[in-house]
Amino acid sequence: MVETPTRVRATGNPLVHAAGAVLRPVQDYHRLAWIWVRAFAQYPASLLLMSLAVTVSVLAQVGAVVIVFGHAGTLAGFTVYEGLMVFGLAASAFGVADMFMGAVERLGSHIRAGSFDAMLVRPVSPLVQLAADEFSPRRLGKVVPALVVLGIALANIDVEWTPGRVLLLPVMMLSGVLICGAIWVATACLQFFVANAREAANSLTYGGQALSEYPLAIYGREIVRSVTYVVPLAFISWQPALLVLDRPDPLGMPEALRHAGPVIAVLACTGAALLWRFGLRHYRSTGS
Amino acid sequence: MKMLTGILTPTSGSVRVVGRDPSRQRTRLARDIGVVFGQRTTLWWDLPLRDSLSLTRHLYRVPADVHAERLAELTELLELEPFLDTPVRQLSLGQRMRGDLTAALLHAPPLLVLDEPTIGLDVVSKSTIREFLLRINRERGTTILITTHDLGDVERLCDRVIVIDKGRLAFDGGLPELRATVPTPRVLVVDLAAPAPAIEVEGAVTVRVDGPRQWLELADNPARVISRVTAGHEVADLTLREPDIEGVVSALYRGAAPNESRV
Incomplete structure (x- = not known):
């Protein structure tokens, strides 16, 4: 029988150790996602159709934005292209987060099927396994058109592109993606305690996306406050848009908020991670 | 089982598996x-x-x-x-x-x-x-x-058997010890040449009669009982049955007083 030790000894170098701690989950995610991409690629026609279906739904939303702004001319002081920029920021952030983290919303069904127990006995973070489960390239059907819309909008808005602005944009977009991912994980954690919390979670994930696709100024003050201070949706598209356009907040909220994106992102991710740990500690499994 | 593999966090008490605390070092243990x-x-x-x-x-x-x-x-x-x-x-x-x-x-x-x-x-x-x-x-x-x-x-x-009954340890030991824990008697199955009334011999109790076949629970040395049975009856065949582990375990669950020293 083969008896080679499989253990990889941690080296004494703390830097190498830290790099390993960061890289391992990424490698594991990549491995798991890749096997699903391969599995889906065995049915290319189905994959293509599903991607197209997703793309069509995004385009329908874009159409809605154009029609709304087309009729109103400007909405809350936003032109069509500025509105499309808000839409593009929100849709791309949610799209990317959905692609990489969206599968966490199936936590409840994994718990019921017992497959979550299987994830827990593997030497890989269960969050990574959950997020990478059934990773499908069809979600690119959502991300690509959103980025195209964003690109078109950015090319047509009346903004002076200083190097500072150009650099800020990707930082803000990354923060948006992280905030969306954190919302996804945090809401999925509900399913540790409530079996069918997926729909409730979706009201925040998909509902949040729908909300942040329009300039928040069109909503009531109370809604804008709650998506700024309670669930930080405002930092996904609204505050970055104000920052790019260098426009005063129509609702008179502090201007410092528009620079807060990265900080909020880190806080949101930390909060989500703590919730996840808490949920895992109180996980009851099913059966015996 | 789920606590041993780190899936569940114990509400009280502690667990160690191959030298690790499963719920705290779950990934490493895996x-x-x-x-x-x-x-x-x-x-x-x-x-x-x-x-x-x-x-x-x-x-x-x-x-x-x-x-x-x-x-x-x-x-x-x-x-x-x-x-x-x-x-x-x-x-x-x-x-x-x-x-x-x-x-x-x-x-x-x-x-x-x-x-x-x-x-x-x-x-x-x-x-x-x-x-x-x-x-x-x-x-x-x-x-x-x-x-x-x-x-x-x-x-x-x-090699080692642990019986758990309603969350409590009912037995921990080897298979032979488990058998010895609960007094389940060996059974002598006697096939007589012809149907007969229940055999009455010293050191055994006839528990069942089915035509020429009779089941005797042994309380004495089987050899002695066999010689007594063959002395008084015409026997076509004899089988000695060890108590099966199922009988032992169900006796354990029913609460048949197990030998104190084993528990």
């Missing part, structure tokens, strides 16, 4: 144990078995050559070849169980944890798996922890 749940698979439902196993290799960080060697060996021992390329959801229960065992052993863990591995399996699959477990236990020295309701598993496989 590399040192292999786990198989009889009722559900740890494989990926929609992937062919081969892909599931190669994914397992990456997740456990087993070098490719070592993996290939182990896989070849396990494929041969468990006869996986015919269904390696079949998606897991299309496998029969017995095939799936063999696939699960392979996945649990590819990283050569010193401890294999099996939760009802033979549940719902046919007789042939059961015996294949039992033979396989005995073999890896003997040849690799893999410790095997098994929970089962199938007492055939226990009789065939186990």
